[in-house]
Amino acid sequence: MAARVQTGNRPNAKFAQFKLVLLGESAVGKSSLVLRFVKDQFDDYRESTIGAAFLTQTITLDEQTTVKFEIWDTAGQERYKSLAPMYYRNANCAVVVYDITQASSLDKAKSWVKELQRQANENIIIALAGNKADLVTDHPDKRAVPTAEAEAYAKEAGLLFFETSAKTAENVKDLFTAIARKLPLEQAGPRGLRANPRAGVDLRPEPQAQGGGCNC
């Protein structure tokens, strides 16, 4: 058998990279959703986010297409509020999170959506995520935001909508995949293509060639 070396260069593969920002009240589970999506982990005791965290995750939509998310997880506390525009500036997509057991967190989410629709990139794809869905499976009385209410709002505001659980992973992957599918993939180009390919060094005979690239 001939020796084969995998190089990872797949000539027909399409690749696109997008900036995604997470917004929402503190402790609704933004960081947990990202952790679930990126590392498939969940942590009951998470340190709250300071300023912003940055992570990346690449998902495969089909054999040809991979989408890489550059994820900006922001801190929910008020004192970081003024920083938010720096993170949603240039963002291609946003996930606005609320906690389905906290009615007030949906109000906060709505104000984020409003701000995004006014200030952010006009083509921004926004998804609304009602997180901590696991908490109401056994205790339906804990639910503070009815699914129908949030869904209606999402429809009206033109948002993708999912009820998620970072804890059980429910709908987490689906949320990000749905966003990826809505993104303008025609931008996609082959992965690894460089804008400025290095000028090659010709190896053509040049007796006594020294230094430089190759010692042919």
Added chain:
Amino acid sequence: MPSDIKPIDPGTPFRDPHVSVSAEFNTQRHLAREVLGRRDEYTRAKQIRVKTGSWNVASCAGTEKDIKGWFVEGKGISSLHGGLPIGNKTNDEQVEDVPTQEARASKHESTIPINDAYHLPSNDEIDVYALGLQEIVDINSAAEALRPYNDSAPATRWKEAMAAALPEGYVLVAEQQCLGLLLLVYASPSIASTISSVSTTSVGTGLMGYMANKGAVAARLVLGQTTKMVFVNCHLAAGNDKASLERRNWDVSQIIQRTRFSPIDHGNGVMDELGDYIGEEDFAFWFGDLNYRLSDIPGDDVRRLLLLHTRNEYGQDDKTRQIIDRELKLKEDAKSKDVMAGGEAIEPSMDPASPLTTIASLMIHDQLHAQMRLRKAFHEGWQEGPIQFLPTYKYDIGSVGMFDSSEKRRSPSWCDRILYRTKKHYQYWRQQAKELEKVHKRDEEMKARGLEKENAEDIIFDYDPETDGDDGVGDDPTSHNNESNDTPVYQEVATDSVGSINLEYYVSHQRILSSDHKPLAAIFDIQYNAVDAELKSRIYQDVAKEIDRQENEGRPSVTAIFESQDLHEKPSDGCQFGDLRFFQEKTVLLTVANTSPVPATFEFVQRDGVPAIPLWMRLEIRNGPRNTGHNNFPDPITLQPGDSANIDVVAFVHQAEQLYQFNEGSTKPDAVLVMRVYKGRDHFIPVQANWLPSCFGLSIDRLIRIGKDGVRKQRLDRELDKEVVKSSAPRELFRLTESLEKGLSNIASDPARLEVMRQQNLGWPFVCRPIEEIARDDQSLSIREALDTGSPIELPNANSIEEIELLSETLVLFLSYMSGQIVPLQLWDILSVSLVELEKARRLPQDEQLRSHVLDVLSTSPPASISFTFITFMLSRFVTIMAPVDDALDSAGPLLMLSTPGVQDSILKRARGLSLRDDQRGTRKRQIETAYVERFMSLIFEMDDSLKGTRARKISFDMKKLVLEAFILNRKAE
């Protein structure tokens, strides 16, 4: 991971030159303060027993022989007068009786009664022993008092006595001597290890107000990193008169004012700035010969009253008893046997004849309590346990109960005392003092307005610790709530955050005979919160992290993520290239994101002279500006908050030197990159790749030792030197030339392909594409891989023309990178000399003979001659196929013009002549031949760099050309 790579160290801060050492120190202080603020979280309640003892030894010889008995073993308490609950007589019968004891007393041995079974908690039941002695030297001698230094011999004697007395392992944690005063604090091994910040000092208040014949020695220590304790051992002014009383009060105020301890050391180099005072502590113990007497009662009456009790210690016929009775004018009749002894049924404290009743009636006259009530001394929250023992002063030496029988007949009194105070009591007092001040102020105002004066005294003494919020007091055995409220001095304080104290025993050791004072002792149960070192270190780390976080919040910081091109691999902190092969380009994507709220600029920097990025790597910003200058990494990049940069980190080994080193194993393809964030921290990024050995870059001598499975079988190139020679010439060279010839035959049989081939440029196919094109070509890689692993060369995706191109390109690369040429300089020299000789003799042969001559010379090195043959044979095949013999010119043979004088010139001419003729004819065949010859000349022959640009070089060049042509050109033999 190789040992020279250090893992990413997130803790190493970027040392900003503007951050001074003092700023760092401030951070330390800040840290310590914050940790202190969370003290509750890392302290755990601990309970210990502290025993304090005080004894005026009156500079009597032999007193130290008694120290073990009373202070460490808790013996020598008279069951009648020692302060124990009366009626609790244990084994009294066996105890040596008083007369026998007194008769035995001497300064050469302990005066402790024999078989004294009753004793207090002792030995290792006590955790801290604090001993205060007075008059260990004769302070009444002017010589001693005015001595400018301490005589350490008496203190040494006492320390030796204590060391011998204490259980094993007890440690002297504090000592201070000042003339006659000696303070020694010992702790059990487990407690001693938790004691810190020990400081001791002396205050002299004697002659002229500062001489040390009177005054105090004091010690401060910190228990369990939390609880500050102060011990004061004093000897106050003596005397019964009013002036002496006032002097004692003044002494006390002086001691309090003038005692200064060194600043507290909080560890980690953090010290309090200011010294420490009495009053800052959590628990204070003040003991010594306070010298307060009994007022408003004739001393003689006191003496006589007390002797009535002590006489009962002696038998009817005892000399002392007789003396006492004579003095008291008591008849020696049976009735008077127990004059003061009460009936069985009456409670001792209620029994008018019991010592306790007498003691209580005398205590009313106690100056100390009076001064406390009057707030003249020890009013600032100090307390004392209930006195249930006879006055400790003054006895005949050697006597249990004979009060001073000398001329002076000094009035017995409770000169020796042990007081204590908790922070809570002190704070309470201070608060009351403030209230009082307010009341006084209001009084003044009212007075000014002619109003009635309020009774401030009522307010200050309104406090009853029992009803003022303290609980759990009632069941305390030392609480004496039934005492009149004019002794508000020993109420227990309930546990608070500082800790709590419980007086267990307050006793005198009546049966110690070696001094004119009886020693007294108090045992306390103390609860305090001690630091749990493990918890504290955890909290310390927490706080450090938090401070770091706060500090970093406003500083530039970036997050760096590495992703391999293989999407299945998870992003990581380090840069992992995986397997790395010669001429294989591997890329890892580095994403740097500014996660701070301020613009962040970063760059890659060199460290310890190591280049920022090793030569076999390069960094390129995607969609960004090209690297400028000669760097293989970009200029500093500035990111706005919320922005990120994608950087391709490329590993690519194509430089010969690097290739040799990796193959040799002398360097490894790993590194630690330093990514510096301006005004932020440095990121240390480990880079790793696994080098796979390559047949490229080896010398012929090593190549011939490679087995048929390829070079990968060896981990390191130099291991080859130990192998036997496995083939006469490099197998790789054979495989490449053979494959090329096979490919060539395939094409030769396909007219269409043959036509395509013939239309290629001159020199085809022995040309190379640009480096990067080769590097990214999987098919090229698979040829090299086949050579290195000994597997068949297969190029399923290449047509026969491409196959030829790929193989010949690989051949050129192989020869280019080979360490040393096929014909090294030394061999060439031999060959060229022989050729010149032949020419001189005008016998330079034609092709056929020239070829055999050359091979003859080369055969001294079989690998060289065989390799040479492989290549030239293959080239001649190419020439034949690429340009078939087409005209008569070829049969004309070379022109030899040997008529010119210089032999070398003639060679030159011969070569030139050939070229000239070819140029004129312009035949494609000649052009191809020339191109091949020139292409391979430097690949086959080692060039002598020293000849560069000289005429000799040109000659050498022409001779090589001549030799190669003899092999490559298909001239028909004449």
